Amino acid sequence: MKRILAILVGSLLIAFSFNYFLIPSGILSAGVSGLAILLSFVTPFDTGLLNFVLNIPILILGYIKLGKDITVNTMIVVVALSILLSVIPSEQLADDLLLSSIFGGVIVGTGIGLILRYAGTSGGFDIIAILISQTTQLSVGLWLTAMNAVIVLISGIIFGAEIALYTMISIYITGRAIDTIHTNHIKLTMQIVTTEGEAIRKELIDTVYRGMTLSKGYGGYTMEEKDLLMMVVTRYETMLIKQIIRKHDPSAFINIYKTVDVDGEFANN
Helix, strand or coil: HHHHHHHHHHHHHHHHHHHHHHHHHHCCHHHHHHHHHHHHHHCCHHHHHHHHHHHHHHHHHHHHCCCCCHHHHHHHHHHHHHHHHHCCCCCCHHHHCHHHHHHHHHHHHHHHHHHHHCCCCCCCHHHHHHHHHHHCCCCCCHHHHHHHHHHHHHHHHCCHHHHHHHHHHHHHHHHHHHHHHHCCCCCCEEEEEEECHHHHHHHHHCCCCCCCCEEEEECCCCEEEEEEEEEEHCCCCCCCCCCHHHHHHHCCCEEEEEEECCCCCCCHH
């Protein structure tokens, strides 16, 4: 219920920001939603419908590569946001483009950060960035920045340099707001103590594509043999990993702490 509530509140913030600050001012946002705004300017379709249609192939890809859990979360986000974008009326609250880009960016970033904190993904470019980052040394945030740069370039070509600059301001502020709530580039070490080590290991390898170190241990009180799994991940991945662990072992002990530095192959530690 907490996850569903976070998704609804986050989606409401994003839809409000789009329809009251960004879209009326002709300013684009980050991700697939930004592409939806762009297409809504040049087609008769509204942003909500376009956002849903553009996310369908990405959801299919996410289901194939990342599994059911993260795809279900993403589907809830996409449906909630698409409906709210279509239902909430579009009205301009501020005539000043700078104010619209600043406040729009802050509110969108707050909404996305809230969704990422409790759901693990906000859909769209998030899934693409996760899949690419799993096979490279570059962070999810860096890939998102690169893909959003394409949106800025397109807005500059179609609407002129001024709108592109305001779009850059909005996207930058959105990113800063997201980092305040959900810092995805921070590396974390997860230690998992469980009796279902093999089942958890297999699904983590198949789903998260991160290597890990396995060892045996014993409970200090019961002396029961336990499996100890250690892996270095990004904060972006912790929600999905927790869901996988709890599915196999609801009583597993999970210890998460910040990693100062990683030296070696991060994708296959």
